[in-house]
Amino acid sequence: MKEHKLQGLSCANCAADIEKQIKQLDHGDSAAVLFNSSKLKIDEKVNMQKVEQILANDGASIVKESGNEEHSHNHDYGSNMKLLLIISTALFILTMFLSKYIPSWAEIALYIVSITISGYSTFIRGAKNLIKLKFNIDTLMTVALIGAIAIGEWKEATVVAILFGLNEFLEGLGMEKARRSMEKLLQVAPKEAVLIDNGQEKIVPIKELKKGDIVLVKAGEKIPSDGVVLEGKSSVNEAAITGESLPVEKEIGENVFGGSINNEGVLKVKITKAFVDSSLAKILHLVEEAQETKTPTELFINRFAKYYTPLVMIIAVIVMFIPPLFLSGDWQTWIYQGLAVLIVGCPCALILSSPIAIVAGITRNARNGILVKGGVFLEQLGKISVIAFDKTGTLTKGEPYVSTVVEYEENFLEIAASIESTSSHPLAKAIMKKVKQEGIIFSEAEEIETISGQGIVAKINEQRYFIGNEKTIVHINPTNVVQEDINRLKEAGFTLVIVSDEKKVLGIIGITDEIRQESREVIFGLHQAGIKDTVMLTGDHHKTAKNVADSVGVKTFFTNQLPEQKVEKIKELRQHETVAMVGDGINDAPALAVADLGIAMGKGTDSAIETADIVLMQDHLGKLPNAIKIAKRMNKIIKFNISISLGLKVIALLLTIPGWLTLWIAILADMGATIFVTLVSLSLLISKKEKESSY
Template sequence: MKEYKIEGLSCASCAADMEEKIKKLDHGESAAISFNASKLKIDEGANISKVKKILASDGASLITNEEQHDHSHTHNNKLKLFLGISTGLFLLTIIFEASFPNILSVIFYLTAITMSGYQTFIKGLKNLFRLKFNIDTLMTIALVGAISIGEWKEATLVAILFGFNEYLEGLGMEKARKSMEKLLKVAPKEAVLIKDEVEKVVPIDVLQKDDIVLVKSGEKIPSDGIVVDGISSVNEAAITGESLPVEKEVNAEVFGGSINNEGVLKIKITKAFEDSSLAKILHLVQEAQETKTPTEQFINKFAKYYTPFIMIISVLVMTLPPLFFGGTWGTWFYQGLAVLIVGCPCALILSSPIAIVSGITRNARNGILVKGGVFLEQLGKITTIAFDKTGTLTKGEPHVEKIVEYDNRLLSIAGAVENKSSHPIAKAIMKKVEEAGAGFSESDEIKTLSGRGIEATVDGIKYFLGNEKSIEHLNFNEEVLRDIDELKAQGLTLVIVADLEHVLGIFGVSDEVRQESKAVMDKLRQAGIKTVMLTGDHIQTAKKVANQVGVSESHANLLPEQKVEKIKTLNENGSVAMIGDGINDAPALAVAELGIAMGKGTDSAIETADIVLMQDHLGKLPSAISISKKVNKVIKLNISLALGLKLIALLLTIPGWLTLWIAILSDMGATILVSLISLTILIENKVK
């Protein structure tokens, strides 16, 4: 499959018509035109010349790689020029009509009509011969009808206003597309490859795994990798949406597309660019534009029946009053033509796509990947969110929460025993030892006791570090027993340090709750969303975390299949989203109406869920929900405006007040409002 950019694509129904025609070509069966992204995907064997002809028949053009330049700017300038000349001729003729010969006025009007509406005429006439009734067909019939009854002035005004309307439609959609394209331009184009101590600038697509690249201050990191030399801060906003820079040193992971703020970094590439986090993100964002939401599908179906319905109404308006109520044929023929123009479903069709593209773009800027319009729409309807505990509400890393010290040797002995261990709990204990500045000797001998802990010799004395089983040789006094029970009741994992005779102290270890978790739960509750925690951990730990973060309810000791059952139960009472790490929670993520993964670029998270939180924390979740709700509100408002303005215009036919220019203004007014309202989604504002 090859992908091409299309210019001049401003009409969703026209895009669907062109797609149908292209599919009838040899090797065109798999062709797909994305109106939102303004792109065509087609089999490489298809005849591109024939494809270009089909597109050209509807005023669109295919841009190949060699032709990539500012075609849209040229197309818009041409349209603006023609509309400007048409408007000038129209005004000139109105002002001097009394002194012009009648034939000259007709020529000026006809020239203005042709220049502003020639594309509509060509497409409309072709559709008439095929008995295909769409927007262009309606406009062509209306204009030919107006000319046939000598309404030159109104016919010209309608042609100019319709041309202006088409221009505005294209402008609104182009604005949303350009906002998306700007987002996609974060990908670097070149990299400085170091080979045999020689630096060479190469395209990023030639980089391979294990290549070493040099990234100077202000330059983009070409692909995912590991820092092998240098210290710097890196702006990862393109990947995670986080505005604050992240400090990087040797062995730190970096993402392609992030920017080196200062210093020089040497990076070992771990993934070719096409497999990198950024490439996956860009691909997902582009794919997201092409999915149709239930609302869009409904609008497209509705428009299919709506246009013929309007034509029937138009014929009835033209014929019923003269036949049965003594109306004059000329007056009601004119009214019927106005009904045809009112019936153009331009604004209705535009109600959704600009809003959807704007919502996906806005979320992507914040580091939230929504894999399609359907998921964006669904996110705004969520009533319950189920959270995994480990790695979602908590950091998924052990953290020493409490220290009970009976002997001042506790930290120095713990440091001597744990300093060479890579175990996560050992690292958490070492962090506390280092924070306290406790000095320690090297242990002489370390022996692992399976299921118990560690036995070690320090300065000739034997020590034990582990759970209660590791110190069964001791008789605990009442104080130690009380402290053990108290720490366990708090849901803490115990690491006890002792010698052959005494307990030196106890470390109470827990999975540290994410800093933002409580604030996020508060915001979700204020938004009327129920929060539920599902965890495989034991009840005490679950209760502790649930109380700390403030979830509505929690369920502990759950196996993966039990999490699935809980999600199914929750689904019965509303729309449920599940948030997890994208690996352990895959079954629950799949069963939920919406699967949301914690990510920061991990392949599994990106591939598993419908939405990915690239920051790897929940901070931007309320913002994403707020944006999605706004998108849904905007689409509903757009549909109401589009249909409401048309209904008002149609009601004007009852007293016979509807004119051609009022008809086109009602359609154009709706289109302008729909486009402008949809584009407000792109405006950044602080979500409370």
Template sequence: MKEYRIKGLSCPNCSLELEQQIRQLENGDSASISYNSGKLNVDEKVNIEEVEKVLASDNASIMKVNHDHHNGHDHDHGNQKTLILLLSISATIFLVTLFMENQVDTSLVIFYLLAMALSGYQTFLKGLKNLFRFKFNIETLMTIALIGAVSIGEWKEGTLVAILFGLNELLEGYGMEKARKSMEKLLDIAPKEATIIQDGMEQVVSIQSLKVNDIVLVRSGGKIPSDGMIVSGNSSVNESAITGESMPIEKSSGEEVFGGSINNEGVLKVQITKAYEDSSLAKILHLVEEAQDTKTPTELFINRFSKYYTPSIMIISGIVMVVPPLLFGGSWGEWFYQGLAVLIVGCPCALILSSPIANISGITSNARNGILVKGSVFLEQLGKIDTLAFDKTGTLTKGQPYVQEYEAFDQKSFFTVAAAIEKSSSHPLAKAVMKKIEEYSIDHKEADEIETVSGQGIIAQVDGQKYWVGNEKNIEHLTIPVPIQHKITAMKKEGLTLVIVASQHQILGIFGIADQIREESHSVVKALHETGIKNTVMLTGDHEKTAEKVAKQVGVKRYYGNLLPEEKVEMIKALTKQGKVAMIGDGINDAPALASADLGIAMGKGTDSAIETADIVLMQDHLEKLPDAISIAKRVNRTIKLNISLALGLKLIALLLTVPGLLTLWIAILADMGATILVTLISLTILWQGKEDKGYSSKDDVESNLQTS
């Protein structure tokens, strides 16, 4: 498949029709057009000249995807300027003619026709082509209405219909362009060039040419071109492009950095660890771009509905024109006029636009906050969930063991022996012990004859004496005194993991280790309940006491401990029978459970596994933005429902005016245009709200805010 950018798409319905025409070409049966992103995917074997002819029939054209994004916008902006100019001239001619009509004879009809032609000639030409092909779409309806208005001498109203419809098309295009531009500003955060150091010389190259192990120079205010590791320099780095975190993070030699993040001060030398196309930023931007092309069940329903809607309007219009005069003695001219108005009311513009702009706005707002939603269908699902299942380790907790409390029975030897044995171990519990010991001034002795006993701990010699460090199984050679046994039991009841330090004859002391709960977990769970999440559940492989302790501290309603990965899957399946369930985990160990839930949410701060596993990825290393993401998703769903109600409601009211014969052409077009304007503006408020939440003004773009934050 080959991908092209398309310029000049006029409406979602027209895009579908163009897609169908391209599919009729040789080798074109797999072609697809996305109105949301303005892209065409087509088989490489298709004759591209034939494709261009099809697109040209709707005044659209193609541009290869690797061209500058702004070219497409310049073209669309040029089209908008032309349309604004034509509409302005038409409106001026119409107003002048309307003013002079009372003073001059009706020969001024020519001026009405001129105004009508300037504002509606594109619609008229498309409509005529469609009429001869028996294809009934928006342009066909409008063309029939204009011909009908002229045929019965309604010059003023016909001209007004043409001008208002042109204005409607302009506003419709503006709304989608605004949403696309906002998305593309987000995508434009990717750096274009990098300064590479070779043989002591600096050279500016395209980021696509970067290779693993290349050394790049990043000056103050510059973007890090791809994922890498700092080999020289210290600085604070703004990672908001990746994670949505507004606060810069201090980085120094040996630490990893993400491509697209900004070096705030100083000079960094970074060794590239991933080619740009494999970097976290490239994957994020690719997935965000792909997300525009997915269709929700609501959108698919609207598309199917539109296929039957337009022919139905044609039939209803015909009935209005014919039945009252034939059966009830009505005036043919009057009811013909009413039928033309019904045609205009029937334009499905607002209905088709009710969903895509809202979805793009929601995806963009979440992406700004470091929340990667992989498609509109997942955004819709996020707004419907009522149960949220959490993994514990690394999600509600930091996944970093720490010593919560300790008891020393031999003050002289406890820390000294523990430090000597644990300092060479890479085990997470050993690291927690060493972190606690480093808070004190302890002389580190050397351990000899170190022996690791699987599932128990370590046995080693310090100063010629044998010592044991580990769990209870590792001290079976000792008889534990009752007071110490009580202490061990009490610490275990608190959900602590024990590291016991013992000699040949006695226990020297006990470390009680816990997984540190994230500071924000309690407030996040509370905020989730406030957003409408009815059930919060914690699923963990840790023992029941630990699960109970963490659940109480963070405020989840239910918890289940001692679960194997396959048991987590069974729990998720059971929960999905009771409601819509989202599972949130680290994207690695919880992959089966994430896949089993209605919606999988991964935490990862840019890790490949997190990006690839779930439907939604929290690029931060915490849950703080999750309530905002759910709120945005719920707002998108509410907006789409409101849009559909407005689109159909205004049309229904206008159609009901035909009963007493009060519907006019200009009321019909105003009803259609009013619905389109309302749907577009309401959808764009999601985008503007997203900027306000992040502290953006409506005129700022993502990149400038990143650079000044």
């Protein structure tokens, strides 16, 4: 399949019609015309001359490759249309001014020139459609133009041609604005890389990079693809991937993402994925695809528009003929009214009610590092009433953390460090992190012996010490104070590490899974955004789960949940509410799949991107409430747009009853609605100063 950029594609219905015609060509079965991104995907075997002819018939064309990948489309089409409209409008105003001084035939001739300049493309397309009995916007406008001319309303016909041309221009401009915002987002991909080959540096296109290649990334340059740092130290801006503006420090051995920017210093990076397989490439591909998925609302509008246009033509015929034939009405008056009904019937605003808002919503979230795989999922996000969370790695960091220390002897942490310094156990790492924070100096223990299921016994300065769980102090009879502390910490849900010598307990370390710094604020933000209930699903026991739930503000929690039990719980919740599941995209995959909406955290991991409907590219939940607000706002905008589009048409049609509807009012009502819904939809791209996440 080959991909071509299109220009002049401003009508969703036209795009669908073009696709239908291309599919009828030999080898054209798999062709796809993508209206939102203005692209054509087509088999290379298709006769491109015939394709270009089909496109030309609808005023579209293929953009010739200019070699400038950053900005491959051109704007000649829009510029030409604008110039023609200016000339046509100027000529119309001049004709009105001269009408008292020139003969009627000259006045009509000038009006014809003005109509031809601004409306010839619409007229040609409409005439072809009329011959084929294919009724769309162009057909309606052509019939209206022919009718106005037939009854001698030259001035009105000229206004119709100019205003419809302006409407078409503004409609295309609105869609182009949404497309450009998406294109700007997609331009974060680097174009070239400095490859180190046999000690020599050479510049190569990123498409030529292979797994295992070594590249040099200087300050200010983009990292060409996912890799690992071999040499150097620098801060890296990962906003293209995560949406986070704060730089991340990178050292030898740390992973880096393609598309992120090296802020200072020089990094030597070993490529771990060809660019086509990199996180950024997958994100850009999914964002492009997301533009073209149809939401239930869009599908309904498209079905409605299919029957709406013929219905309008029937109403127009009734308005034209019933009053003169049966109610003694004036033929010219009611034919005029019928033509106005045709113009009111243009479904431009209705069809644009949804797609611009969806592209804007997807783009806005993508800027924030939130990957929405389609408009249908963004629409669904705005309808969510309950969000279920996995605990470990989602609300918590999934890493053991020293939360509390009970000290009976001053040097007990020093002893703990001496014994645990050589261990790779997660609890030992948590203790060593605490020791480092406290700045404690220690020496390594001797004769270290690990006792399975209990802990470690070691010698320090010929003195035996024990570290581990309660089983390591069976040789001691703990004091009442120590036992009370042990019971209290266990009751609070802590994992205990007890340090003792041969006679007494020296201290107790209470370890828990560290709660993410932002979790409480996120849960509060979700409730503020309209989420009715937040639910935590965890495999931990009740006390630990209650401690986390109380700390972060989750309303409901379920404990001792195996993966299959999480699935059943999600199904149960779905019986009454629309449910989203948030997890890490790996062990929560079944629950993510069964929920109405699966949201994965992953910071670019393949499994997260593949599993969920929405991916939070950050390593936290900080931007989830804002994503929900954007989705809810998008849904409100679409409903509002539909109401305005249909409401203005109903009002205009009601004006036919007293005979007040004019061609001017009709075209202004249609154009006004189109401009209005376009501007309202584009407002989604304008972000109020959002609170920057610092997590």
